[in-house]
Amino acid sequence: SQKIEQNSEALNIQEGKTATLTCNYTNYSPAYLQWYRQDPGRGPVFLLLIRENEKEKRKERLKVTFDTTLKQSLFHITASQPADSATYLCALDSSGGYQKVTFGTGTKLQVIP
Amino acid sequence: NAGVTQTPKFQVLKTGQSMTLQCAQDMNHEYMSWYRQDPGMGLRLIHYSVGAGITDQGEVPNGYNVSRSTTEDFPLRLLSAAPSQTSVYFCASSYSGGNSPLHFGNGTRLTVT
Numbered sequence: 391s392q393k394i395e396q397n398s399e400a401l402n403i404q405e406g407k408t409a410t411l412t413c414n415y416t417n418y419s420p421a422y423l424q425w426y427r428q429d430p431g432r433g434p435v436f437l438l439l440i441r442e443n444e445k446e447k448r449k450e451r452l453k454v455t456f457d458t459t460l461k462q463s464l465f466h467i468t469a470s471q472p473a474d475s476a477t478y479l480c481a482l483d484s485s486g487g488y489q490k491v492t493f494g495t496g497t498k499l500q501v502i503p
Numbered sequence: 504n505a506g507v508t509q510t511p512k513f514q515v516l517k518t519g520q521s522m523t524l525q526c527a528q529d530m531n532h533e534y535m536s537w538y539r540q541d542p543g544m545g546l547r548l549i550h551y552s553v554g555a556g557i558t559d560q561g562e563v564p565n566g567y568n569v570s571r572s573t574t575e576d577f578p579l580r581l582l583s584a585a586p587s588q589t590s591v592y593f594c595a596s597s598y599s600g601g602n603s604p605l606h607f608g609n610g611t612r613l614t615v616t
Binding site: 426431 | 505534536538543544545546547548551553561562593595599602603604605606607608609610
């Protein structure tokens with residue numbers, strides 16, 4: 391069956407360290423993968439999109455990698471801050487181009503001052 | 504720009520009642536979608552639309568109807584509410600589906616008693 395798996399346990403990290411979140415998928419061949427941030431009581435907010443022919447993408451303190459062989463994306467936040475505390479979601483087109491976007495369950499990140 | 508606007512923010516229904524959750528976007532996006540979010544389940548796709556007059560089912564379509572008569576609006580109808588439909592509902596839009604960022608509304612929290 392098709393699955394998008396994110397670590398459902400919360401990730402606690404000390405301020406200033408690099409946070410690394412994992413998104414694994416099975417039985418998909420996505421052309422692109424997206425990462426979102428969600429704060430309590432709010433809708434998800436788009437962060438980064440990475441295409442299958444891109445190994446890595448960066449935006450300020452954020453970095454995303456995409457390994458289509460391992461079927462895995464890693465999301466890194468460097469020099470983490472308490473304001474980075476939120477739930478992070480990965481998403482991909484699960485329909486082979488027909489634009490059906492499916493999300494993982496998300497990982498809750500807590501940055502401790 | 505208002506972005507994606509969802510109404511109402513909160514709603515309580517009795518079992519068997521019907522209602523429509525409204526979603527409007529002012530970004531001229533072709534793609535719109537509805538998700539529900541439940542604890543531990545993540546965001547699950549209910550229905551989506553790739554343009555006016557075109558809709559398709561997502562992962563959990565049963566009990567919900569949609570139509571897309573204009574580019575701007577994508578209402579979600581519950582014909583006969585059930586307690587299992589208690590959830591937070593998010594509407595999203597994007598320029599072209601999975602290969603462009605999704606813009607989310609702030610959700611409707613629905614309770615069915």
